[in-house]
Amino acid sequence: xxxxxxxxxGLVFGLGLVVSGMADPAKVLNFLDLFGTWDPSLAFVMxxxxxxxxxxxxxxxxxxxxxxxxxxxxxxxxxxxxPLLTGAALFGLGWGIGGFCPGPALTALPLAAPGTLxxxxxxxAGLWMGGxxxxxxxxxxxxxx
Numbered sequence: 339x340x341x342x343x344x345x346x347x348g349l350v351f352g353l354g355l356v357v358s359g360m361a362d363p364a365k366v367l368n369f370l371d372l373f374g375t376w377d378p379s380l381a382f383v384m385x386x387x388x389x390x391x392x393x394x395x396x397x398x399x400x401x402x403x404x405x406x407x408x409x410x411x412x413x414x415x416x417x418x419x420x421p422l423l424t425g426a427a428l429f430g431l432g433w434g435i436g437g438f439c440p441g442p443a444l445t446a447l448p449l450a451a452p453g454t455l456x457x458x459x460x461x462x463a464g465l466w467m468g469g470x471x472x473x474x475x476x477x478x479x480x481x482x483x
Contacts, residue, residue, distance in 0.1 A: 340406065352445040358383040361446040363437025363453050370434055425468070432461065 359365040360383065368377035403409050433439050436457045438446070443461060446454045 355445045360442040367437040
């Protein structure tokens with residue numbers, strides 16, 4: 339992908355996160371607090387993102403290949419297994435405890451909010467530990483076939 343297109347895409351994504359309130363952990367935590375100070379506004383953000391993605395995919399799948407690649411690069415894994423469920427649970431716990439998803443956390447990092455300054459290093463440490471654990475499990479089992 340052209341680096342300038344990547345940069346522009348990232349800027350639009352980050353701007354959308356800031357404008358929607360996803361970079362504010364208090365707003366995210368209030369959305370998750372169903373029996374307290376529930377704020378349903380992020381449901382509209384998610385609905386808008388779902389509609390946009392649906393329309394975008396419908397348009398893209400009409401093409402034989404992406405604009406800048408010879409073919410689509412789609413994941414081949416289809417299994418719902420223990421590593422997938424464990425990763426999803428850890429992701430959800432981190433999101434619920436910290437109030438950040440990785441994208442909004444990186445977007446909010448320049449704001450130097452104390453929560454962000456704790457969350458991002460913890461997220462990076464978790465990614466590193468997860469990579470090490472996966473590597474150790476792969477070496478123990480042998481290469482996947």
